[in-house]
Amino acid sequence: MEGDLKANRYRIGKKIPGGGMGDVFHAHDTRLDRHVAFKVIKPQYLDDPQFRERLRREAVAAAAVSHPGIAQPYDYVDDGGEAFVVYEFIEGVTLQKRLGEHRFATEQILDVGIKIADALAAIHEKSFIHRDLKPANIMLTPRPDGPDRVRILDFGLVKRLAVLSERGSTAPDVGSLTKPGMQPGTIDYMSPEQLRSERVDQRSDIHALGLILYEMAAGVNPYRGSDTASTIANILTREPPPLTEFSPVSPPELAQIIRKCLRKNRDERYQSANELLVDLTNLRRDLNRPAGIPAAPVAAPAETPLAISRPIARTLFLLIQGGYLAMYVGFARYLPRHPERLFNLISAPALVPLFFVLAACGAAVRLYFMSTVGFDYPDSGRLFRRVFPVIALFDAVWAATPLLLYHELEDLAWVCVVGLAYLPFSQRSLIFSAYAPRGGRTSGVRVANTV
Numbered sequence: 001m002e003g004d005l006k007a008n009r010y011r012i013g014k015k016i017p018g019g020g021m022g023d024v025f026h027a028h029d030t031r032l033d034r035h036v037a038f039k040v041i042k043p044q045y046l047d048d049p050q051f052r053e054r055l056r057r058e059a060v061a062a063a064a065v066s067h068p069g070i071a072q073p074y075d076y077v078d079d080g081g082e083a084f085v086v087y088e089f090i091e092g093v094t095l096q097k098r099l100g101e102h103r104f105a106t107e108q109i110l111d112v113g114i115k116i117a118d119a120l121a122a123i124h125e126k127s128f129i130h131r132d133l134k135p136a137n138i139m140l141t142p143r144p145d146g147p148d149r150v151r152i153l154d155f156g157l158v159k160r161l162a163v164l165s166e167r168g169s170t171a172p173d174v175g176s177l178t179k180p181g182m183q184p185g186t187i188d189y190m191s192p193e194q195l196r197s198e199r200v201d202q203r204s205d206i207h208a209l210g211l212i213l214y215e216m217a218a219g220v221n222p223y224r225g226s227d228t229a230s231t232i233a234n235i236l237t238r239e240p241p242p243l244t245e246f247s248p249v250s251p252p253e254l255a256q257i258i259r260k261c262l263r264k265n266r267d268e269r270y271q272s273a274n275e276l277l278v279d280l281t282n283l284r285r286d287l288n289r290p291a292g293i294p295a296a297p298v299a300a301p302a303e304t305p306l307a308i309s310r311p312i313a314r315t316l317f318l319l320i321q322g323g324y325l326a327m328y329v330g331f332a333r334y335l336p337r338h339p340e341r342l343f344n345l346i347s348a349p350a351l352v353p354l355f356f357v358l359a360a361c362g363a364a365v366r367l368y369f370m371s372t373v374g375f376d377y378p379d380s381g382r383l384f385r386r387v388f389p390v391i392a393l394f395d396a397v398w399a400a401t402p403l404l405l406y407h408e409l410e411d412l413a414w415v416c417v418v419g420l421a422y423l424p425f426s427q428r429s430l431i432f433s434a435y436a437p438r439g440g441r442t443s444g445v446r447v448a449n450t451v
Contacts, residue, residue, distance in 0.1 A: 001025065001040075007077055010038055010086060021051055021156050026089065029074070036074060040084040052083050054156060059085045061128045061158040069119030071139075071153050090151050092141035095212070099135055104216040106251060108147070110284040112140075113213050115150035117280060120209065121273035123152075124161075124202040131157040131200065133208035134189040135215065157185060161201060188224050192236050192264050203266040206276060210261025210269075217254065218246035236264075253283050314373055317430040321366040321373075365391060373431070384431050 002025070004012045013026040016037065022045075027038035045051040059076035062085075066072075075086035095112070098104075104112070116138065123130060130137075132154060141149040185194055191207035193200055215221050222240035225231040240262055243255040257279050263269045270276040369384065384391075 005030075006038070006040075006082070006084065007075075010036065012038060021045060021054065022084075027086070029086070035089040037071075037087040037089045038084060039087065040082060046081075046083070052078060055083050055085060057160075058155040058158055061123075061126075061160070062087070062155045064126045065122050065128070067119050067122040068149075069115050069151055070122065071151050090139050090141060090153070092139050092148070092151075094136050095138040095140055095216075096135035098140055099215060099219070103219045103247070106217075106249070106254060106287065107284070109213060109216045109254065110280055110287075111147045112138075112150055112216065113209070114277060114280045114284065116152065116209055116212070117273050117277040119150075119152050120202070120205050121277060124205070124273055127161040128155075129159050129161060129200060129202055130155065130205050130208075131159055131194070132185045132189075133205050133212070134186050135212060136186075138212070159200070187228055187231055188221055190235060191266070193266060195232055195235055201266075202272065203269050206261055206270050206273060207266070209273075209276070210258050213254075213261070214240060214243065214258050217243055217250050217258070220246060251283070251287065253286075257283065313430045317373055318370055320426070320430075321370045324366050325363060384428065388428060 001012050001023075002014060006012060006027075009029060009031050011028045011030055013028065016024040016026055022039045022041050025038045025040070027036050028034075029036050039055075041051055041055055056076065056078065059073050062070060062073045063076075071090055072088050073085055074088060077084055077086075116133075120130070120133075130152065133152070137152060137154045139151045139153055141151070143149055187195075189208045189211050191200065191204040194204055211221060211223070223231055223234040223238065225234050240259075243250050243258060244252075257276070261269055261276065270279075
């Protein structure tokens, strides 16, 4: 290959490490007299139409994204024999090589992270996901007058999230080249949903960027095990060790940002690269703030009101909802047999149907929150906060129901009234305890740089 002239234009030079499904060479464009990177499908894959299509998609995706953080393609050729893409030649070293030399200072981590997040935002804006973001695919080019220039390389596993239909609307890209059960990407930097062969989106790229930032700060990949199986198990089940164990000088705000990127549940991660970019940029601004200039006030980190685990908090919340449903059922069965009790409690008979309406509405609300919390929907806290005034009103009415049994319970009925009146506030504490520590939007407190 070295010394060959391809397409009557590109003189092939030395091979460059990397390339995945293809081989990459340093080449010279004889027409425009410039250095280029020449990526060609490996000989053993030339007869596989899927690899040819994957190379075409790589070229299309890279050409669609115009951004200084993306290696730009100059040419694409598939003549039925060879198939190759010609990229701009980028000098420098990979982030992987730099990681093997030293750890990064916080300012360098933020600079690289901001540039990668900005490039990812441009990729995602065009409805593509990279799916193989890792240190080996990030090139750092030193500059004498400032920080390194950062480029994302290798779009070989790029996937389009949506395509433009004939009517102009977006639709899912059904032309997937990934066979069922396959796991495209590099195991060490895969997200849990990639390992489970689930449909992926931009949040998988955000997870990979979180791992890169962690490795830059700590010097290690927190999930890498002794073999592939242990690495996969760590990604799926293990929480990364606190960043301070490896880098005590890292700002806690950076640890919060990275922790949110690495949530197992993608609904709890940053939902877009732009969100992550905003937090990284704000952190760099705050750290570079001159002495004497106060930072903008932010909320103190939230502490849960109850020192109990999430499973217990969620279980108690669900039991309370079940108790209310049982009370509604008992109310519906008891009152038709003893209507005089209700008339003794309510002087206006016209208000009696209102109790049955409240029972129906209350049952609907309880079933709804049993579903959201039961399925661990990450926004359950915010939803509960929105409807809390209505819930408090319902529960205030139902707190009076023990008085229907006053003749049997006597003064104990008033104790039951007080207990029922307190329940809505205990529910708020339980749901806050369940969802605040996970970085989700909770029932009362927003944690700086995590929501």
